[in-house]
Amino acid sequence: MTKKLLLTVLPICLLSFVFAQSPHLNGTVNVDLQTGQITCDFSLTNIPELGKDYQLLLNKGFNIKHIKNAKGEVIAYDGFYNGKMRGEGLAYIPKNGDKVLENPKQLEISYTGAFPIYKDDYNFTDFKGLIAFNGTTLRASEQSKWYPVIYDVKKDQLLEQVTYAITVKCNNAEQIFVNGDEPKAGPTAKFASEVPLAPLLFIGNYKVQQTSNAVFLNTAMTKAQLAVFEAEIAEMKAFYHRKLGIPYQTKNVIIEHTAVEKFNKGRIWGFASYPTIAIAGGDLGGTIDEANKKFKDSTDYPFYAHEVAHYYFGNVLQPNATLFWFFLESTAEYLSVKATEAKFGKVYSNAYFKNACNNLKNFKVVPLNKVTEMNQIGGTYRYNYGPLILRGLEQMIGEKRMFDFLKTCLKAKPKTTDYAFFRDQAMASGITEAEWNAFEKQFIDSENITALIKY
Structure with a gap:
């Protein structure tokens, strides 16, 4: 995204059933x-x-x-x-x-x-x-x-x-x-x-404000603004529940805090530490269109949808190892695109992928199957290029089977989230070896796949 800077790194919480023992x-x-x-x-x-x-x-x-x-x-x-x-x-x-x-x-x-x-x-x-x-x-x-x-x-x-x-x-x-x-x-x-x-x-x-499904810290929103904000977040949660089969019922804590970096007007960033979403650089109340009961700016919805998606990738599944950033950030960004597409139609997702491909046509990456250290997947790779890889898989197997793959990842017992995990969960979700080999040849082995993405 050009307006929002997503810096959601090293998240969030594990459900108690993920690891039998926590310090x-x-x-x-x-x-x-x-x-x-x-x-x-x-x-x-x-x-x-x-x-x-x-x-x-x-x-x-x-x-x-x-x-x-x-x-x-x-x-x-x-x-x-x-x-x-x-x-x-x-x-x-x-x-x-x-x-x-x-x-x-x-x-x-x-x-x-x-x-x-x-x-x-x-x-x-x-x-x-x-x-x-x-x-x-x-x-x-x-x-x-x-x-x-x-x-x-x-x-x-x-x-x-x-x-x-x-x-x-x-x-x-x-x-x-x-x-x-x-x-x-x-x-x-x-x-x-x-x-x-x-x-x-x-x-x-700071002030503490409460609604039925959220707690807001350090905001100055009116009751009407709080209700709209909460409803937009609830819509995202409901979409992910439908598509991934895992409910997100926990009450969120939304923090508005001051960035210690000077921001240009309109730029914000956020991170998630489940169940908290912290936002810096903006006035949350100012983002709400009370009359139409929605976010004023079209870029706000995918921004928050990304953070909400970290409940699943970062919490239900806690990534580690070589594909840490791919399974943490690329999946959350891909899910935010799908959630926003469900609200605004394919006109949004087509524009998103077209813009990403135009911006990244000269971007070179280390193919996922050759990544040996997690930080080889840098910021542009994890937030912008990684979602294109997932879009490529969706093109080959369809949206329904794509969500089946993501559900399979979320249900996997704690494992090393490396390239073998990526392939194994694809196989476990029903993707055939022939389909995987075709996907790997087209979308993994290449240093740049922007010309292959459809929109």
Whole structure:
């Protein structure tokens, strides 16, 4: 999309049935909105049996006071000197003497850090992995690794989804919200979730508005605007339920927050940390056409449909490994096109694919079956080119069977989402080997498929 910038990265929550065991986070968080300081004292329990194949990830802006074992003893760890980065986090490896601590049943970790406050100035970028203070609010998602995240080395899996029982303190905050629980009045509040979730943190001085199926934080919408917004989101959920066979019944939390990057007028971006959708750069009330009960701008509907689609790809299915970005973002974008097509007709989807093909006709990619590292699928690839690959598959097998394929992916037991997974789920959905070979020859092996896309 030219108007909207989608930066939905490293999402969202796992349903409790996806992984039998998720870590449990317990402890306290102290935040100062005026200085940007965060101090945490946490224990991690219920850690899966990972042997020595794990790391403990924490935002690079934090300094560790100490790590302790289940007995409360201070233990050694690698990573404090010449540490390796994984995304936004430094990787730490707890040790028992000179050896990696195997199968830690419990880890206690205390740390503190201070982050910049953006009031009248900006960073060159804003994204989900940034811990963002603006003097009024703090936004910190799971991608920022504001809490300790276990990394499963063998499965190439971030265990960001945790059950939790934490106390958050912020003396200069009127409201505190932790994803998975209700927003509560500050300056001190307790939060808990028995369902594994990615605990996004949103603290500050803002208004809380409630409707029957959503909670809105930091917006100034009227009741009429709230009703229209909620109805548009509900329509998207109903479409995905019909097509994918999995209901989306959870109440969403919609956050309007200030970007710490300077935006041109009309540009917004968003991310999802299920069930929260966070939007930066816009006035949500200003997007609503109350008289006609819809979004004013035609680009708003697919923008939100993309975020809603992350409930399925990012939550029901949590991607990992080499095709992480393809199964996270390309699928969500493809689904948003189909949802918008259902509302506005094929005139929308034809225009979408025509525009994408024109913009990408000289774009070269590493074919999916040759991707060896997840970040070979960059931003343009994952958001713009990847949906064309899925469109190509739809051209060959039809829309109904395409949704059968997507449903099969969602029902698959947790696996490595690499190219073999892509092919295996296609076969399991009823796509024949001859059909797959034809698809692979035309739409996978090529470095550019724009000339093959029909619209």
